[in-house]
Amino acid sequence: MTVSLTLYYAPGACSIASHIALQEAQIPFDVRSVALDAGEQRSPDFLALNPKGRIPLLMTPFGPLTENPAILEYVASLAPEGQLAPVEDPAKLSRMREFNCFLSATVHVAHAHGPRGGRWAKTASALQDMRTQVSNNMLSAFELIEQTLQEGPWVLGDDFSIADAYLYTFARWLEMDRVDTRGLKGVLAHRARMEQRPAVQAVLAEEGIPYSVDLKPRGHG
Ligand SMILES: N[C@@H](CCC(=O)N[C@@H](CS)C(=O)NCC(=O)O)C(=O)O
Structure with missing residues (x-):
């Protein structure tokens, strides 16, 4: 069964967890980048989808789904053969x-x-x-x-x-x-x-962010 999914994410933000899970699940999905620094998460268009004003947001056939732990388990349930969650134990x-x-x-x-x-x-x-x-x-x-x-x-x-x-x-x-x-x-x-x-490498490429070996200490944003 193929379901329509769109992940709203920001590069390197906590949404990368959901992004990786979608990639690991090997199911089709779309992505939309949200410009957190520009405050796009507080724009009327985004708040209409997620009144919390946060990413990740996963658009699903049953509506917007928020909160990484919930999104992660939902994605795992869509690809049981991938065994991304130990649902039997x-x-x-x-x-x-x-x-x-x-x-x-x-x-x-x-x-x-x-x-x-x-x-x-x-x-x-x-x-x-x-x-x-x-x-x-x-x-x-x-x-x-x-x-x-x-x-x-x-x-x-x-x-x-x-x-x-x-x-x-x-x-x-x-x-x-x-x-x-x-x-x-x-x-x-x-x-x-x-x-x-490979799933993580694909997500790093899609988000345009570095591997951890290249992460440098930086100030708080
Ligand atoms: N409990 C939420 C937290 C989501 C969250 O705080 N996301 C941050 C990015 S890491 C965000 O959207 N920040 C935007 C803001 O605070 O304006 C989850 O786990 O999904």
């Missing part, structure tokens, strides 16, 4: 959701306190405080992830899943968040392993 499925919830609710939010601090605070000193905490909070979260990856090579052990695409998203931000990666060898190896996958 309740314990493993719960572990995958536990991991994805941690990425969505803790890791992504820890990062957002840098570039998107204005969501939570207005004064210059409060914004500065939040920016300062980003590298420590990201490091604490990634130290836990490092433990999860001990079994490897993937988040769930031997089986690649959508959790790996989601982890790769935030692992790409470690340099931007000025995280000391010396103790994160498993995370860095996972990031490099991801970039050996």
Whole structure:
């Protein structure tokens, strides 16, 4: 069954998780780039599709779908032969959701306190405080992830899943968040392993963004 899908994404943003999942699923889909820096996510046209004003947004036959963890599982369900989620194993499925919830609710939010601090605070000193905490909070979260990856090579052990695409998203931000990666060898190896996958290489080319070996520390946007 072929369904019509359009992913709204921004290059290198968290939408890359959903982009990779679509590519891994080997199903047809269209993409539309949203210019976050120009505020396109707050344009009337985009808000009509997603009142949250965020990407990723996946247009599906049942309407707009948002939130990476939901999109990832929907995409996995469209290509069961790709085994992108362990739907037959309740314990493993719960572990995958536990991991994805941690990425969505803790890791992504820890990062957002840098570039998107204005969501939570207005004064210059409060914004500065939040920016300062980003590298420590990201490091604490990634130290836990490092433990999860001990079994490897993937988040769930031997089986690649959508959790790996989601982890790769935030692992790409470690340099931007000025995280000391010396103790994160498993995370860095996972990031490099991801970039050996043809689906990831196709997404990097389509989004026009660098491989992680070329990522440089940079200021908060
Ligand atoms: N919980 C959402 C978060 C989505 C999100 O915050 N996306 C960012 C890009 S990484 C965004 O659209 N930011 C635009 C803005 O805040 O104006 C998800 O996991 O999909």
